[in-house]
Amino acid sequence: MKNLLNTLTQTFGPSGYEKEIRNFIQKEIEPFVDEIHIDALGNLIARKGVQKEDGKRIMISAHMDELGVMASHIDKDGFVYIAFIGGINPLTCFGSRVKFMNGTEGVVYAETKKMNKIPDVTQLFVDVGASSKDNCPVKVGDVGVFVRPFLDLESRVVSKALDDRIGCLIAIETLKSIKDSPNELYFVFTVQEEVGVRGAVTSAYAIDPDMGIAVDVTIASDVPGGEQLNPVLGKGPCVKVKDSMLISHSMVIKAMTDAADRKEIPYQMEVLRFAGTDAGAIQFARSGVPSGCLSVACRYVHSPSEMVDWDDVENSIRLLTEILDKPVIL
């Protein structure tokens, strides 16, 4: 499973350009689903099972896009100025490497004259080793992602794009382990979450589910000088109560905590004062959808080195499987 996660995290897929990661996930899940299609925005939508008498239509969303950069200007000396794709702190960028879709790699730095304060993204550039505009292999509009290999620390794993390839892994493994659910399950690997939960908007409209669950990361507080938040690494999956886009539906929360109690899976309650997930979009589909989010506590979110606890990952799969395997009361 760590090998699968390794491949998931290292596969190219910034928001809007998810083809490569989508193709990989599609191959991985195709034998286990009843129906699969790709929508106009590029969401991968897989149905498993049909709705039985006491079952519901449930949308499970894990976003497959990752943070990235887009070339905005090539200067006369061949430096590539960039715009961010998604919410990136420029402080995490210095000396980082990025890889563009055409394979070109380079190092991110900033105009040094202005380095006495946190630079604005407009001062960041990528040095791809070019010496002029003409020999620069990158064009305005080209997209890239951060380069950072997968690191296995036994009980913990580190990589770029754990947000939200860890959610993809949990959804994939859950999908494989579901045997005979009364629920009609729509596993959606969404696009463009990082730029504003956009893929979830259109896929939730199409599916018109009875209930929505996003699987995503949340901020872990257990680091020096960390945020004052509840989730920590290793204490189990997080049941989201709220973030800035969503008040989780009480019955979705109950479905999650009941399932955890049934299987004696440890869990943590998550109250996030900012940010949002696909669930924030799913809840608004059509006439409204009871929604919630199963989160994995994650350190260094939106940096090129995100860290999660492996027990949390395995417990998240067990918990999501248990939620989806049984009738849900809304």
Place this chain on the structure above:
Amino acid sequence: MNNTNDQLIDLPVLTDEMIGLLETLSNIAGVSGNEIAVRSIIRDSITGFVDELHTDALGNLIALKKAKVEKPLKVLIAAHMDEVGFMLVEKESDGIFRFKVIGGIDERALAGKPVQVGKKQKPGVIGACPVHLSTREERERILSVDTLRIDTGPGTSEIQPGEYATFATKFIRMGQSVCGKALDNRIGVATLIELIKNCPENIELIAAFTAQEEIGLRGATVAPFRYDPDVAFVIDCTPANDQPAWDQSENTHYKTKLNQGPAIYASDGRTMYDHRLIRYLTSLCENYAIPYQIRQPGPGGTDAGAIHLSKNGIPTASVSVPGRYAHTAAMIVRIADWEKHFQLMTAALAHLHADILKADR
């Protein structure tokens, strides 16, 4: 391009009539929420060329031109018809009005500008303290909209709070350029009117002249629902900030540049554009030798932001005409950029085919 229609077509040129139409459109007032006068001109221009014409609940004017083939591709082209401007908030005394800004206008661009006010387009000015009487400290402060007033002179009993005002700039042609108050986005409106008249017969054209773009893409949020398009193009006018930097350093943040042709969007604050359509448009430009530019990615947005998220999702592209001094009293656009934009959109409709959307996104 594809086998069925890969013959290059003759590209249209911009006629004096089109520039005349733009003049009429730019001079008319149509601030967000009050697009009625613009709608009326558009209606007159396209009646007879379309099969259906509706004004919807938000004020969008949506025209349908049916195809002459079975199961045609349904193509939405959207151009917002509203402009930024002002709304009168309170009559302080006869001829003196407090006002607020509708849409994004820099407060620094307000003081001293002539405006036209209310339903009868009464002339007025946004008053400013004369330099003779301003202290140095006052001159260094930005005059916020709260401190400014529109002055129409007395005798204004018919003008009421709630009415709109616009900059009073009259459209002029200046050499290779045009200048006007509402080129953003009457230039897109004028283009769409021409595209309707010359639409190829194999596509079903849904022409949406949208309302309230400048205050949050509101018209475009509902416009796609009437006819369920397969694909959408948004045509608009976009800021060019292409002057040299003050310290002679390279200008790396110009967004777009004049004289570089139509600006094709890759990404903005509201949309990651469909790269199948971006490739389609850029390869058309190459085949037709139409110059083009990729608008620099970053904040900002067009009606595409609402349209591409409608219903199950709609593959969407945006192509804008670059212009300087957007959202001020006077925007300047190069006629050549407009013509190339018009040509690109004409070619885009002529060669459009469902196969483009069958490729992996």
